[in-house]
Amino acid sequence: MVIIEDVAAATRVSTATVSRALRGLPGVSDGTRARVLLAAQQLGYVPSSAASGLASGRTMAMGVLLPLIERWYFSAVLEGVDRQLRSAGYDLIVFSLGGTGINRERVFHRSILRKRIDALLVMCMEITTEEHLSLRELESPTIVVGGSVQGVRHVSIDDDAAVCEAVEYLISLGHTKIAHLRGGGSYGLYFEVPRIREEAFLKTMAKHGLPVREEWSVFGDFRFKEAKTAVIEMLSQVTERPTAIFCSSDEMAFGALMAAASLGVTVPGELSIIGIDDHEFADPMGLTTIRQDPGEQGAYAAGLLLAELEGMQPVVCPPPQPHTLIRRGSTAPPPR
Amino acid sequence: MVIIEDVAAATRVSTATVSRALRGLPGVSDGTRARVLLAAQQLGYVPSSAASGLASGRTMAMGVLLPLIERWYFSAVLEGVDRQLRSAGYDLIVFSLGGTGINRERVFHRSILRKRIDALLVMCMEITTEEHLSLRELESPTIVVGGSVQGVRHVSIDDDAAVCEAVEYLISLGHTKIAHLRGGGSYGLYFEVPRIREEAFLKTMAKHGLPVREEWSVFGDFRFKEAKTAVIEMLSQVTERPTAIFCSSDEMAFGALMAAASLGVTVPGELSIIGIDDHEFADPMGLTTIRQDPGEQGAYAAGLLLAELEGMQPVVCPPPQPHTLIRRGSTAPPPR
DNA sequence: TTGAAAGCGCTAACAG
């Protein structure tokens, strides 16, 4: 392995100078810097992150803690985070709970706290007071993406407004019988988004004086399959069918779409369906939805963390991220 | 920050003993070990990975290099890798090219070679000779998942056999007019899987003496939307329609399904559709497919790497991973 | 502008 001393020897300067030259620090003459750069290049020198981390206290790596990788929103955020980090020369360390909370304690202690990361981005998860304290001790800047968490700043869309816009769009089309396909708190984790969306739905319906029926409230667990099953059951058993379904996520909306198809219910003729996300499949499935951009959210949040590591003042209360209504073929006025 | 000396002081032993005790090494009396463990626990001591990495030469982290995170197969593999690593106390560092090859050189030099990882798992990507050499220099065990790569062992299904099984299933149902919805080499990366599947398709058709028509070969780029568009175009313009479509991935098969629906072509009445993957949505979409388990593949590959790091003999040629035909509603005999 | 030297926190011989 080529180490800094090799470069120093090749250039006939000290390792201190090599270090300074390579990191672009001031106080190195142009000539020396050029020679060092060249030698490093030729020798194929790459600094050891362990050594520089140990010496400087900065690891040049950021951690992302998430409940599950294999879900559209999470992996899209991850992609954005990675993009941002990569351009800043940071590495991305992923801590997934793999859909359960089982090894959570271990993840926290054995991994996150190992002084391996300079900052932590937490996705859609409540963190406990104890965990929060551990993080404070590490003095790593922390941020949450995709769901508000008590006591920690977060980056996400304004869920309340997004839901409101979706439901009011249905209302503006003339719908009054609107069902809600709800998400849930799987993953063995507390997960605030479903609750916020539920409340926003109820609030909007109430605001417009519309009835909310118990039998029109179905649980789809944020999943395609579960949503399909639940909607089939609802549509088959209900005393009166709704004319529209507001779905708390696109994946569930896909389930609703398939449920309608399998029952021979036409969309949007007999039933309008709207989602939230603008999942990659929403366009080809013709789903009307509220678009959000998880990649941008991830990149933005990572950017805030990076800025802090550069010594900037922390942004205490990041602005809500944008969302937009995307009209596609799954919504129309109710049958008269 | 609590460091090893604090634990040593609290226990009145040397740091060497603390280190040994904490890592479960032999040569520590039960009593001492217990006291050390207790003190470490109480003080909230967590070893610094940079320091232990520097001293021992092992980082306890594994890297995964992939073209893109946000794709079913890739994120599912990642999930499996993470699970395996977590249980071995290893961390997962993700290097995504974000769908392009643009920053590839940088990823390699600034990140992978920084002596931050003990082993590297490469997903579905060709690595260049130079890159391969860099890795050899690092002496990090390497493995490829999800596609064979020249000169590097890989973990994946037997693509040839899987495709053969899919196509022969269609043939066994009586189909003779079979289209192929092909994947492609996006991401600016060489990606061998689509070619293997193409060849296997042609081979199987030839073996059964069936015609392959140019106009039935459509390119879906492994994506839902592109596939839908391409299939609509094919079905509308073709002189004679195929009675079945073999799709090189489930996501493309979904596109084919939607294409058929939007043209009013019934599935499986007029058109049978089969995919490969058993994507999470395949079940609720009723798609017949060849199942593979990316999570298991990732976990298995990571396990091989871990075993090597433990000093085991490398498995030079990992066995192909299992695949199974899953019959669902999208396939039936052709219309007579 | 440069170099010497002292660590960063841990592990790994080698003694005892």
Next chain:
DNA sequence: CTGTTAGCGCTTTCAA
């Protein structure tokens, strides 16, 4: 079974 002693490769004062 335990302690002492060198480092691991880099950064960072402090001098020159």
